Amino acid sequence: MKYTEDDLEKELETQEYKYGFYTDIESETFAKGLNEEVVIAISKKKNEPQWMTDWRLEAFRVWEKMEEPEWANVRYEKPKFQDIAYYSAPKEKPKLNSLDEVDPELLDTFKRLGISLDEQKKLANVAVDIVMDSVSVATTFKKTLGEKGIIFMPISEAIQEHPALVKKYLGSVVPTTDNFYAALNSAVFSDGSFCYIPKGVRCPMELSTYFRINEGGTGQFERTLVVADKGSFVSYLEGCTAPSRDENQLHAAVVELIALDDAEIKYSTVQNWYPGNKEGKGGVYNFVTKRGICENNAKISWTQVETGSAVTWKYPSCILKGNNSVGEFYSIAVTNNHQQADTGTKMIHLGKNTKSTIISKGISAGHSQNSYRGLVQINSRAENARNFSQCDSLLMGNACGAHTFPYIEVKNKSAQIEHEATTSKIGEEQLFYCNQRGIDTEKAIALIVNGFSKEVLNKLPMEFAVEAQKLLEISLEGSVG
C-alpha cells in the first residue's frame, strides 16, 4: 500500500489520536488494590501451578520493600498502586480455533487498530498475538508455526503446556528483583506472549503482539518471553495502543529475550500508547523493562519507534555474554505537547569480540522533554569489544528540551568505543528550499524528520516502517508555529 502525501494531509486534518476509542466489551475486572491475596487470585484465575504462584509471591514480597526509582529525568504524579485494578480480561473467553469465532466487536476493534486479522493472514504473512487488558485474546497462525515446531502462544497457556521451558527461562534475564516495575510485573502479570524457536529453525514469518489497554482504572502488565534456540532466527513485532482517558494508566511490562548460540532475534516495537491530551492530561505511563541475553555468536537487535505515552521509562538492553555476540539498538523517540521520555539502552559486554551499535534519534516538540540515557559497559575480560553510539536530537520550538546522559564504563584496554551526540534544529535553509519548491512547511518538516530518522526506519520490517512513518508525521502535527 502506498502512502501518499495527500493521505497524510487528510490524516493530519482529522487526526489527534486515532486509537483513542474505547471498545465496549464486557470484561471481568478485579477490585482495585494489591496484596498477597490479589496475587494469589491472579495466579488461581490463570490456573497456574504452585511454582508459578510462589514465584509471583516472592516477587511481590520483594516489590513491597522496593522504592520507586527517582533518577529518571521525568516528572509525573506517582501512580497510586492501590488504586489500580490488577486484572481485567475480556469476559467469556472460549477456546477459539479460527477467527470466525472471535467476538465481532473485538474483531472490529482490531480493524480500527489497523490490524485486520483476515487481511494480514492473507497478505502480510504475520502471526499476531493480541493482548487486550493484559489478556491474550487471539493468536493467529498457530497451525502453520506448529509445523515448524515453533511455539507461539499466550504465556498463560505456555505455563500450562510447556512448563519446563517457561520455568527454565522466565526471570532468567530480568530477575524478579531487578527493579521496582519488573518486580511489580512479575507479581501481577496476567498474560503476554511466549515464543520458542527450535534449533536451526528460521521463523518463516514475522511474529507480532498487539497490546491494548481497554478498561479504565486498570494497569497493563504483560510479560513477553522469546527464546531462540541454537542457530535459529526470529523477527518479532510489538505494537500498542490505548483509549484516550483523562486519568493516567500504568503500563509496566517486562520483555525477556534469550538468544542461544548462533541465534538471532530482531525485536521491533512501535509504541503508540495514548500520550495524553494537548494540556498533558491523561496518558499512559510506560515503565518497561526489556532485556536480552546473547550467547556465543548470537545477535539481538532492538528497534523501537516511541511516539506515544505521557511518560516513557524504557531501556531495551543487551547482555553480550557469549563470544562474538552482537547487540544493536535503533531508536526513534518523538515527544510532543507535554510528553516526557527517558529512554535508551544498556550494552553490557562480557564476552570476547563483542560488538554493539547504538543509533538513537530524539525529536522533541511542544513542551516535551526527551532524554537519551544509555550505558556502554566493557568488562575486564571482554577483549576486543567494539561499540559505536550515535545520539542525535532534533528540537522544534524552544519550549521543549533534549537531553543526553550516556554512561561509558570501560575496564579493558582493547576496547574501542566511539560515542557522538549532536543537537540541532531543522535548518531554515532546508525549509526555505522546500517552500520554494512548493512544499508547505508542515510537509517539509515531515520530509526532513523522515530523513533524520531514516537510519532507524530502515531497520523496521516493511509493514511497520510504513506505520511508523505515518506515526511520526501525526505525532508532530501542529508542532510548527
Added chain:
Amino acid sequence: MELKEKIVSSYVAFENKVDMNSDIHEIRSKALQNFEDLGFPTKKLEAWKYTSLNAVLKEDYSLFPEKENTIELADVKKYFIDDIDAYKLVFIDGKYSSFLSETTHDTFDVCLMSSALAKPKYKAVIENYFNKIAKQDNLTSLNTAFANEGAYIYIPKNVEVEKPIQILNFTTGSEAAILLQPRNLIVVEQNAHVQIIERHQSLTSHPALTNAVTEIFAAKDATVDLYKIQNDATNASLIDNTYIEQKSNSVVSVHTFSFGGNITRNNLNFYQRGEHIDSILKGITIIEGKQHVDHHTLVHHIEPNCESHQDYKGIYDERATAVFNGKVVVDKEAQKTNAYQQNNNILISDKATINAKPQLEIFADDVKCSHGCTIGQLDDAALFYMQQRGIPRKEGKALLMYAFANTVLESVKIPEVKQRITKLIAEKLGVDIGFDL
C-alpha cells in the same frame, strides 16, 4: 572521632581565632550548617558515583597546623616555572610565606585572602564577589565555613598584567596528615587581562588532602587564562572546586594537567551571564599506579550567542581509574549557542578503568551542540611503522601519545608552561625526548 565531627567541633575555635566582620561570619556559619547537614559526599550521589573519598577521609588530619614552617627556595625551586618573571603567592601548610612570595599593590592587587577579608579597603569587592557563585554543595560549603587564606587577585579595568601570577601551595609534612582549604578569589574587571598558574605540591610522603575553592569573575571583554598543574606526590589528594562567571565578550580558558596525586577531583563550573562569551576547558590526564582522576565539568549557557569548547585527553596505565563527566546545559533563552565537547581516552593496561559521562541538557532549539567520546588504544600499525624506521617501541609510543595530547598543548599560551608540561609528559612516559612541541 570521625573527620566530619572533628571538623564541625573545631569550628568554634577557628571562629575565635580569626576575628572577622559579621558578614563573613554569617556566610561561614551558614556554610558550616550546610556541611553539617550534607556531610561528605558518598557514592550514592550521582555526581560521586565513580569516586569514593572513603579511604582518603580515614586519615586523622590536623586542621590548623600551629607551626610556622619555612622551606628553602632551593628545595622547591623546581616546582616554580622559574624561567619566567612572575608574581608569586606561596603558601606553606596553608600559611602565607612572604619570603618566597612576590606580590604587588600597584595598579592591581595580588595579595592575601586573609587580609582582603579583614581590611576595609577590600570590603566592597568582598561584598560583591565573595561566595557569590560557589555552589552550596557539601565540599564547597566546608571550604566556605573555614575560608581564611588563599589568593586574592583584583585586576581593575583595562589593565593587562604583564607577567603571569603563580599560586603555589606546599605541604611540608610537619604534621602527620594535613587538611588544607585554600580559598581564592579572582576578579578581572572590564577589558583586563591576566594569566594564572596554579599548583599544589606536597614535599613528603605524609598524607595531605586539599579542598580548594576558587571563584573567578570575568567582566565584559576580560581575558583570563588559568593553568592548573596537578603533579603531586601519590599520598596527596586534591578536590579542586572552581567557579567562573563570565560577562559579555569575555574569554576564559582553563587548562588542567593531571599527572600526579592520589585522588584528584576537579569540579570546574562555568556560568555564562552575557552574550558572545567564549569558555575554553581543556585537560590532559596521564596517570598510572592506583591514581584516580575525576573531571567534572559544567558549562551553563544562560544567554544567547555564546560558545564553549571542551577538549579532554586521557592516558591511563596500570590500575589507574578515571572519570570524565562533562555537562553542558543550554537554557531556553540561550539561542545560537555553539557548544563542543570532546573526550578521548587511551587505556594502556587491562586493569585501568575509564568511566565517561558526556552529558547534554538542552532547552533551546536554535543551537549547535555536539559531544564526542572515544576510548581506544594506540595504533599498532603506526607503532610498527616507527619501529621499522629505528624508533624504539617505547619512544614510538611516547610520540603517539604526544600527538594524541597535542591538541590540548597547542592552545597553551605561555611557552614556558608548554615546555614544562612537555617535560612532565616525557617524565611521566619514562622517555627522554629532546624535541619541542
